[in-house]
Amino acid sequence: MSEKPSILIVGAGAIGSFYGAILKKAGCSVSTVLRSEYDVVKEQGIRISSSLGDLSYRPDHVYRDGETPEDYPDYLILCVKVLPGVDRVALVKPWMGPSTRLVLIENGLDIERELADAYPDHPLISCLAFIAASRTEPGVVEHKAYGKLVMGRYPEGIDDHCRELSDLFQAGGIGIDLTEQVVGERWRKCLWNTPFNPLSVIANGADTRTILDAEGGEALIRAMIREVMAVAEAEGYPMDEKLIDLNIEGTRKMPPYKNSMALDYLNGRPIERDAVLGNVVTIAERHGIPVPHLNTVLVTLRMRAKLAGED
Amino acid sequence: MSEKPSILIVGAGAIGSFYGAILKKAGCSVSTVLRSEYDVVKEQGIRISSSLGDLSYRPDHVYRDGETPEDYPDYLILCVKVLPGVDRVALVKPWMGPSTRLVLIENGLDIERELADAYPDHPLISCLAFIAASRTEPGVVEHKAYGKLVMGRYPEGIDDHCRELSDLFQAGGIGIDLTEQVVGERWRKCLWNTPFNPLSVIANGADTRTILDAEGGEALIRAMIREVMAVAEAEGYPMDEKLIDLNIEGTRKMPPYKNSMALDYLNGRPIERDAVLGNVVTIAERHGIPVPHLNTVLVTLRMRAKLAGED
Numbered sequence: 001m002s003e004k005p006s007i008l009i010v011g012a013g014a015i016g017s018f019y020g021a022i023l024k025k026a027g028c029s030v031s032t033v034l035r036s037e038y039d040v041v042k043e044q045g046i047r048i049s050s051s052l053g054d055l056s057y058r059p060d061h062v063y064r065d066g067e068t069p070e071d072y073p074d075y076l077i078l079c080v081k082v083l084p085g086v087d088r089v090a091l092v093k094p095w096m097g098p099s100t101r102l103v104l105i106e107n108g109l110d111i112e113r114e115l116a117d118a119y120p121d122h123p124l125i126s127c128l129a130f131i132a133a134s135r136t137e138p139g140v141v142e143h144k145a146y147g148k149l150v151m152g153r154y155p156e157g158i159d160d161h162c163r164e165l166s167d168l169f170q171a172g173g174i175g176i177d178l179t180e181q182v183v184g185e186r187w188r189k190c191l192w193n194t195p196f197n198p199l200s201v202i203a204n205g206a207d208t209r210t211i212l213d214a215e216g217g218e219a220l221i222r223a224m225i226r227e228v229m230a231v232a233e234a235e236g237y238p239m240d241e242k243l244i245d246l247n248i249e250g251t252r253k254m255p256p257y258k259n260s261m262a263l264d265y266l267n268g269r270p271i272e273r274d275a276v277l278g279n280v281v282t283i284a285e286r287h288g289i290p291v292p293h294l295n296t297v298l299v300t301l302r303m304r305a306k307l308a309g310e311d
Numbered sequence: 312m313s314e315k316p317s318i319l320i321v322g323a324g325a326i327g328s329f330y331g332a333i334l335k336k337a338g339c340s341v342s343t344v345l346r347s348e349y350d351v352v353k354e355q356g357i358r359i360s361s362s363l364g365d366l367s368y369r370p371d372h373v374y375r376d377g378e379t380p381e382d383y384p385d386y387l388i389l390c391v392k393v394l395p396g397v398d399r400v401a402l403v404k405p406w407m408g409p410s411t412r413l414v415l416i417e418n419g420l421d422i423e424r425e426l427a428d429a430y431p432d433h434p435l436i437s438c439l440a441f442i443a444a445s446r447t448e449p450g451v452v453e454h455k456a457y458g459k460l461v462m463g464r465y466p467e468g469i470d471d472h473c474r475e476l477s478d479l480f481q482a483g484g485i486g487i488d489l490t491e492q493v494v495g496e497r498w499r500k501c502l503w504n505t506p507f508n509p510l511s512v513i514a515n516g517a518d519t520r521t522i523l524d525a526e527g528g529e530a531l532i533r534a535m536i537r538e539v540m541a542v543a544e545a546e547g548y549p550m551d552e553k554l555i556d557l558n559i560e561g562t563r564k565m566p567p568y569k570n571s572m573a574l575d576y577l578n579g580r581p582i583e584r585d586a587v588l589g590n591v592v593t594i595a596e597r598h599g600i601p602v603p604h605l606n607t608v609l610v611t612l613r614m615r616a617k618l619a620g621e622d
Binding site: 199202203204205206207210211213214215216217219220223292293295296297298299300302303304305306307308311 | 510513514515516517518521522524525526527528530531534603604606607608609610611613614615616617618619622
């Protein structure tokens, strides 16, 4: 391919801004669609400090959410949080040209389905980001560590679009694991996220060490991981029991930290409850698999949301 | 009996102050042991507004916690919260004369054992209070509704001490249910308290309506009640399944309200986690009965306590 494909980032928070910068570095034209940060990015671009060096850039176009596009992008990369109030199908609609490929860099399980159903003729690439990055102020992102993407065609396989995008990300300086089974990779990531993230929220933002060291804490996490595994297996993704030990040991080796959902909660931001937990419980119910520990945490979060007038 | 027995209330919060007033009204000498509210009660007595009329009284003696008694009481009524940091055995020790009967008006399950073990030669009377009362300021109590006590000898039976005390309470104007199986009555009360109280705390102080109406909320409460029932049955107190419906229907009929543990939590006061929930889970483990819903809530509360530096 002689000319580099054009990229549109929808939802340029920390994640979207960072991966946009990588593709910009790889020589793509990179535009953004913004809501609240439109003015500041339009004026000063996106500033990113990173261990990879200064990744600041000016998007080729800065669109306001709701605007009409000048051109349709080759790849539309969606990086918004998966929340009940966010209609992702509507959000990308104005920007989906006839040959636009849709790329998700988002957390959680079973988050592709509604987009795949809405845009059946567009290739859908699903990605999991392993990255520590945060938006420190409007238009400013701090990339702290990591950055690898696990990527595959949804619901399965690896196609030329995946390969092209993977080459571009790698040219920009980050690692990509292409996978034939991206949904299986989501289950694997949820083995950790689904227990730890929501539990840390109802435990008032507890860090990993507090969760594991409280009396009965490690046993509870193990029981929750086992529940996620049972559901994954029913979905066709059996996993090795040893992953439980590996997840616990890996967590114990790291310094205590608060996961992103705990931080969202502590900072008054909405949490991806259903993407990370609710969808797992729904799938479990479909298979008739009991998940009492996961369900207790989920329903508690729903009570909190109802109390706050959010549900 | 010609002369009325002497009473000492240890822990004269809302509950202790109220039941002291009832016995005072019945003609007993009633003294109190106080800590933080010693000065105000010494000076102005205890003021109680109640639907039964003004129940204000001056205790015959006001002792400071740690003082040496002038006389040993016939009945020592312990009304402190059951908390890990509160050594109830030590608290009553200075006041336990050779013929003092120990009376507990406290919440929770298996809260008698350590006192029965420490004072095996003293009759132990266990009571459950069905009352709405709160301490509005130091030395001032508002009695809002109810007041019935369920009372029995621990671990079982009804003896003359129970009958004497019951007669005095009834003379003072409140209803008493004497029971041969006070532990069974505790299980019956815990059928409601053990699910609702701790769950309301991790749900950020949710009221009964929010708990039942959140998606999956009623089902979760039912599952938790079923777990408590299974443990009660293993302990020798089988209960009718219909009690589940009755508890749910009864709760739905009342206006939405926040239970006392939710209020304690919201007001930054310690909660009776182990008395109401932890002991139930411990007994379940002893019998090998799975209680995944109760355990998830318990461990979450432990994580919160650990995070706050309390555990």
